[in-house]
Amino acid sequence: MSPQSRTKVGVKSKSSRSKGEILAWPNDPMSGLDPLKRPVPRLTTPPLAVSIEGTAPVARPYGLKTSQFRYWTAAEALRRGADFWAARLPAGKSWEPGEVLKANLDEGVDLNAYYDRSELAFFHDRADGKTVYSGESPDILCHELGHAVLDSVRPELWDAASTEVAALHESFGDISAILSTLQLQSMRTDLLAETGGKYRSSRVSRLAEQLGWALRQGRPDAVDSDCLRNAVNSLFYRDPQELPPSAPASGLSSEPHSFSRVFTGAFFEGICMMLTGRWSSPTEENLHQVTSDAGQLLVDAVQEAPIVPDYFSQVAAHAVSAATSYDGSYSDSLKSAFVRHGVLSLEAAAAITGPHPARAREVGAGTPARTKNAGQTRLPQVALSVAEFGLGPRKLLVYSAGQAKTFQVTAASRTTAAAPPAHDEAAKHFVRFLFQRGRVQVEQKLAATAVAHPLVRKTHRLVARGDELALERLHFDCGLDSTATPGRQ
Amino acid sequence: MAAKHKTQDRTAKVPKAKVPKKTAAKALGRDSGDPAAENFVRGLIERGEAVKAKGQRLPPGATHELVENEKGGVTVQRRRFSSV
Numbered sequence: 001m002s003p004q005s006r007t008k009v010g011v012k013s014k015s016s017r018s019k020g021e022i023l024a025w026p027n028d029p030m031s032g033l034d035p036l037k038r039p040v041p042r043l044t045t046p047p048l049a050v051s052i053e054g055t056a057p058v059a060r061p062y063g064l065k066t067s068q069f070r071y072w073t074a075a076e077a078l079r080r081g082a083d084f085w086a087a088r089l090p091a092g093k094s095w096e097p098g099e100v101l102k103a104n105l106d107e108g109v110d111l112n113a114y115y116d117r118s119e120l121a122f123f124h125d126r127a128d129g130k131t132v133y134s135g136e137s138p139d140i141l142c143h144e145l146g147h148a149v150l151d152s153v154r155p156e157l158w159d160a161a162s163t164e165v166a167a168l169h170e171s172f173g174d175i176s177a178i179l180s181t182l183q184l185q186s187m188r189t190d191l192l193a194e195t196g197g198k199y200r201s202s203r204v205s206r207l208a209e210q211l212g213w214a215l216r217q218g219r220p221d222a223v224d225s226d227c228l229r230n231a232v233n234s235l236f237y238r239d240p241q242e243l244p245p246s247a248p249a250s251g252l253s254s255e256p257h258s259f260s261r262v263f264t265g266a267f268f269e270g271i272c273m274m275l276t277g278r279w280s281s282p283t284e285e286n287l288h289q290v291t292s293d294a295g296q297l298l299v300d301a302v303q304e305a306p307i308v309p310d311y312f313s314q315v316a317a318h319a320v321s322a323a324t325s326y327d328g329s330y331s332d333s334l335k336s337a338f339v340r341h342g343v344l345s346l347e348a349a350a351a352i353t354g355p356h357p358a359r360a361r362e363v364g365a366g367t368p369a370r371t372k373n374a375g376q377t378r379l380p381q382v383a384l385s386v387a388e389f390g391l392g393p394r395k396l397l398v399y400s401a402g403q404a405k406t407f408q409v410t411a412a413s414r415t416t417a418a419a420p421p422a423h424d425e426a427a428k429h430f431v432r433f434l435f436q437r438g439r440v441q442v443e444q445k446l447a448a449t450a451v452a453h454p455l456v457r458k459t460h461r462l463v464a465r466g467d468e469l470a471l472e473r474l475h476f477d478c479g480l481d482s483t484a485t486p487g488r489q
Numbered sequence: 490m491a492a493k494h495k496t497q498d499r500t501a502k503v504p505k506a507k508v509p510k511k512t513a514a515k516a517l518g519r520d521s522g523d524p525a526a527e528n529f530v531r532g533l534i535e536r537g538e539a540v541k542a543k544g545q546r547l548p549p550g551a552t553h554e555l556v557e558n559e560k561g562g563v564t565v566q567r568r569r570f571s572s573v
């Protein structure tokens with residue numbers, strides 16, 4: 001099936017809606033928007049059926065702060081998220097726990113939510129005199145749903161002893177929240193009004209404002225200043241083995257939620273670039289198309305990417321590779337975004353020039369793409385010594401992210417081991433920075449495989465000097481290293 | 490599949506993780522040949538996210554359980570993903 005035919009937009013499953021209307025949040029309760037009237041969702045309609053524990057209230061609009069309102073806003077968000085992903089998964093896919101995914105909207109006191117392979121569990125707690133329900137936020141609902149979706153696609157990820165694998169799971173959850181909210185026409189219009197499609201902080205990029213607020217009352221440094229996590233960020237990849245196990249939200253740590261922000265930031269910037277790179281004045285219909293394509297690219301990538309310690313770069317490489325089958329600008333947009341966040345090194349991005357050879361053959365044959373790791377239902381196990389943790393002399397057995405790489409790519413910081421001589425180090429570092437940030441204007445004839453960063457404002461250009469290349473500055477700017485509107489570079 | 494334990498308050502009556510906080514730079518599985526896995530498990534234990542639940546529900550924030558197997562060994566098993 002061609003990518004285009006798999007990602008049609010505007011096709012709604014009539015069977016997942018029933019008559020009548022309910023009232024539901026279009027985004028997080030603290031995003032500043034009013035509830036919307038929405039068709040009554042039919043949660044238990046396959047594919048990806050969901051059921052909420054307890055008796056469903058009569059379907060009609062309810063007042064805010066009622067349990068009935070929370071029920072229907074949760075049902076609407078979960079159905080919307082499930083519909084989005086169901087259209088992108090292989091036919092016949094169901095949840096890892098079974099045909100129907102259960103959700104419990106209030107399992108007790110906590111400021112959190114969980115997916116545990118038996119259900120989605122949400123909680124409540126009080127903060128600064130206010131009760132917050134994690135199951136009231138579409139961001140949290142669709143984040144947890146995202147875990148369940150990814151678990152159905154790649155169940156081997158569940159037990160992998162790998163920071164990047166765990167972080168990718170969290171990132172998939174946050175991307176699920178973003179793409180699910182953008183299935184609402186009003187949210188697409190709102191995002192374009194707020195940002196014009198540029199990579200700017202918005203109520204869409206800010207995830208779980210309300211839960212973030214509640215957590216901030218007790219631990220001010222644990223979350224962003226205006227949300228739980230923000231998909232618009234400046235975080236750059238670092239080898240998680242070099243990071244501390246925890247850090248304030250302003251910094252990066254190897255804790256999976258913290259580290260996930262690198263991939264989420266890159267992928268969301270990629271979405272913005274896919275949009276503005278393809279359409280100079282994007283409409284909400286254009287944005288709808290891009291969300292569909294981005295969701296499909298991500299599903300394709302996680303299905304095919306081998307599970308390795310530097311998992312981010314493998315998923316990114318497969319997404320870039322898959323994007324070559326779509327609009328011509330998508331691949332460059334994703335490359336640019338992944339390089340700008342260090343998920344792919346410049347060298348790695350330059351090396352991805354089309355579909356992986358095995359994928360190209362299989363797609364050409366009309367069969368689903370598979371890698372040589374496909375079909376492996378278990379990762380290899382390794383034994384770790386854990387005497388230092390008081391666990392005695394026994395070995396700790398874990399599943400290792402030990403599959404074979406399909407793309408020989410790395411993230412940015414993993415290439416710094418091959419350091420240049422000391423006297424060149426500063427200059428090389430600066431040039432690398434310019435290319436990573438996309439600040440260099442490169443003519444195609446000079447460097448055909450260089451990452452183009454078509455939407456990034458340039459400060460330098462590459463020119464030919466005889467048999468060599470030279471770097472010339474075009475101008476200084478105010479220092480806001482941002483993506484530019486096409487035509488304004 | 491994780492055991493189901495439902496009560497009204499997950500922050501109460503939950504035994505603390507009994508995994509020592511002590512860490513040592515050189516001890517964790519030098520011979521495993523998988524430093525990424527070692528680093529991952531180290532992070533779980535340092536943050537209190539991997540615990541010996543011994544049949545009880547996991548404390549808030551914990552995502553993994555340290556489980557003794559039939560051969561007297563121990564495994565670390567994911568029980569859930571969380572939002573925070």
